Amino acid sequence: MRLVSIILLTVVLAGPAGAQIQFDTKALLEDYSLELFSTNAKGFMSPLVIVSNVGANDAFYNRAYVPKKNRLYIDVSVRSMVAFVLDDERSFTATLPLDEKPNPHAPLSQEWLRVVQLNYFKLQLRGAVAAGELETRVTTATVFGAEGSGFTIPKEYIQKNVAGIDSATLARLPSQLALTPGTNQDMVVAAVPQVTIGSYYSTELLLRYVPPVVFDVNIGKFSFFGIAVKHAFTNWFDNAPVDAALQVGFQHSTIENEVGITRAKLEARTDLFAVNVHASRRFDWIEPYAGFSFESLSSEGSYTFTLPANIKEEIGYDIDPQTAPVSLDDNAVKLTLGVTAHLGRAQIFAGAGIAKHLIFSGGLAWRFDTGLDLD
DSSP: OHHHHHHHHHHHHTSOTTOOOOOOHHHHHHHHHHHHHHHHHHHHHHHHHHHHHHHHTOOSOSOOOOOSSOEEEEEEEEEEEEEEOOGGGSEEEEEOOOSOOOOOSOTTSHHHHHHHHHHHHHHHHHHHHHTTOOOSEEEEEOTTSSSOOEEEOOHHHHHHHOTTSOHHHHHTSOSEEEOOOOOOOOEEEEEEEEEEEEOSSSEEEEEEEEEEEEEETTTEEEEEEEEEEEEOGGGGSSSOSSEEEEEEEEEEEEEEEEETTTTEEEEEEEEEEEEEEEEEOOBTTEEEEEEEEEEEEEEEEEEEEOOOHHHHHHHSOOOOOEEEEEEEEEEEEEEEEEEEEEETTEEEEEEEEESSSEEEEEEEEEEEEEEEEOO
């Protein structure tokens, strides 16, 4: 297929001096914009997914103690978290896609011709790069950054050096391929109701759920469900100096957001697995706690975009919305330090998670003791 494409281009360019390739500029702009944003969507979106989820995954525990006696009780709590955006999560290096796209379509079909013109356009861009007329990497904003950057289409170079693209075609292409600006944000805030049910053989079940809700207009609709099991293994021993527990948890979240003047749509579905060991010791009404955890995140999402208003005004038309898929994975280890105050049936707590991100959390819990033995 690549050989057929080359032969076709050779015939066109070998014709009369005035021969021109008939470009479908709308299709070209759609196809190349999709490659551009597919190449760079992960760099743009990943801070939103990671920071939102590491914040929402915090505050699963605020003490290690679980009663030895099999007795039904329910703790109801509200927990809030603030996760801070790292400086290097505010910008990333965007890359201009220049590699030839495979063309498996039937020769001379509409799909085949679209790939041919896309590859011919990339060929001219590679020529501009070799001539020093085009930068292939720029620093631009992530979803948490400020102003976006972009890539300048080397129209002057193409007009002077490429016989197959006329000035009318160039006029229907924008002067710059703009990248989406960010929200200029330093932190992400979340809150979640949590229910803890215990205890059976020193084990508690934890449940948390938030329906789609807008905690922050810059984050959009955020929803998550979490479940965890916690076992106090120090109950196996007599007179342990501290209470300690192992906890395993899973959390699923969804994000729907629109950013920038084009209202580019971001969607992500994320699964987060966490395992931690934590310990605490109560001194009268004060109970300090500490824990160490490993967290693994996997996310699948999409980035749907169209052209900014200034580009639509420049070229006189818009492209159909294009959707670029986004996949990412991330792992982290976290140290948690905090303190819980016991006031009768109430617990008031505050803590800090220290990992790649700094996370502050706090909340209020109330225990309902049913008095029902589970033996």
